[in-house]
Amino acid sequence: MLEAIGSGLVALLTPQAMTFMVIGVVYGLVVGILPGLGGIVALALLLPFTYGYELAATLALLLGAHIATIWGGSVTSILFNVPGAAKSLALVFDGHPMTQQGQASRALGASAMAALLGGVIGAVFLALSIPIVRPVMLALGPSEYLMLALWGLTIIATFSEGSLLKGLIATAFGIMIAFVGMDPITGTPRFWFDIVYLLDGISFPVAMIGLFAVAEMIKLYVKGETMVDRVTGDERSSVLDGVKDTFRHWWLVVRSSLLGLWIGVLPGVGASVGGIAAYAQAVQTSKTPERFGKGAVEGVIAPDATLGANEGGGLMPTLAFGIPGGESMAILLIAFLSMGIVPGPQMLTTGLDLVFSMVWIIVIANVLTTLLGLGISPYLARLPMLNPNIMIPLVLSVCLFGAFATRGLVADVVVAALFGLTGYYMDKYNYSRANFVIGMVLAEMIERNLHISLSLYGSDFIFTRPIALTMLVLMIVTTALPFVRTYRARSAGREHDT
């Protein structure tokens, strides 16, 4: 394993990998700071660039950008009172009051340092979890992987933002779309309607570009003219104050990071829940909870540490089981697959140096983001406004050009636009796009493992494989739990009323 740790780092020490890392971090910071874009759009736009470069360099570009968008999103929340992404919502509660009090630099410094410490804790967790997870993974067979994927889907639907039913519908819809094209098991062309283009199936990167990036541009246009605009006041703090605050509240950083790890490991529980949960625990454990909401620095530190650690936690199930922790992990998984990286047991055996490259990327990208962030924070604190009029045509151009670049097919541009429309309406009516994507990604895993299980163990395989059966029981329990709790809560409410 020590050898893998070393070779993982060496793979990153090439000029291409380091350049891509810096490009990724700078790009991630810019996209993250622009409200309405965020990490998902940043990753979707990078998908066409995942071909033709060194593996470690491409990973550095993707993960570097992803990590930088997290802090970029926090900047928008703190400065403009507009969350850069849903997961940065908790930063608004105390970050913006700090800006109003002339302490924007302090808030940005605390935010950057907390994200760095959280990110490093997440990377260490990912590295430490490998020897623990590896024997578990090797003990699992196709029927267990099938149950794991199905369980992941139901948990994702349960925790999806909005309605559970809508979450399940979106998941089913995503799985259905993934079955368009040639069936790899039986060789049957499915849902192709005599259109040759559809025989190859819907390209996942094209679908992601449409579903997230194009849809976000439509949303931004519909929302209106000015995105954020503020009057900049006197700045009475320094970035160093925020850095000191983070170290002063080290125990809060550790607690929040552990929470971020736990939320990252759970499939489907997005970082948006993580940020709020971290804020809630910071309030609950504070000796002076009345300060929260009025500019308490702990209200900035806790969510950022959680968001930073979330990535290491989220990568673990994504790499080990091929089950993404959230929508950004689903897009990363799509990128991994297009780069020939197949998650599963071999990732933690033959592909161990690649996993450690990712661990190193998380650490280095976090350090780079923090250094850049601390450097630009004093200037960001004086940033007056952002205008979407420039952003919409430029981003939309990259989206549609990127869709074309994925396979060099002009039909992919049309498909990206159609997915953009679908994504816009899914978002508008609260059908989780994350569930749709995760359904799409897991469809192949479900179908393949079901066919293998049937041919290896027969049609009653579920009853002959105790681990799979246990997982099935757990799946039923975890899906039924929200309904039971809702029913109990309503019954209790009715009894209370009478």
Added chain:
Amino acid sequence: MTRRAQENIVVAVLACVFVGYIAVALGFGPNARLVPLPIAAVGLLCLMVQIVRQNLGGGLKKNTVNPLTLLTGGQPIAESEPEIAAAPERDVRRELAAFGFVGLFVALIVALGPVPAVFLFCAGYLSISKHYALWKAVALAGAFAATVYLLFVVGLELQLYHGLLEPWIEQF
């Protein structure tokens, strides 16, 4: 149109898609439809339950659970999904405009190829939105189209598509 009516239309459209999917899947062999058929059936079932729930009194609000309370082991709280009375006229107009410019951009790419389409779309958008004067919009769009060209065509060695109108343009 009320939010409930809009939600009902969405469910109806999705139900049509799911029913069509099931009808097509029934034509496949048993192995090829082994997963798609039950998944679509489960999805359709969820849609049926959804349409019933959202049309009950206060259904749109009762429909949701709070993931945070589930995660922290607390009592689930119905999330406030406001029953919006009607989409403002302005939003509908802007939606149509957004779909229009996305459609126009796609049409430009199909007709002229991606690079000229990027230039024309950006120049048009920036000048029509009155963010820049025409000459500035054209200059920015030109610089951006050149960057995109360098990035994708030179950097990624992408084979460009020259558009449906290429034979016609070549005549001139």
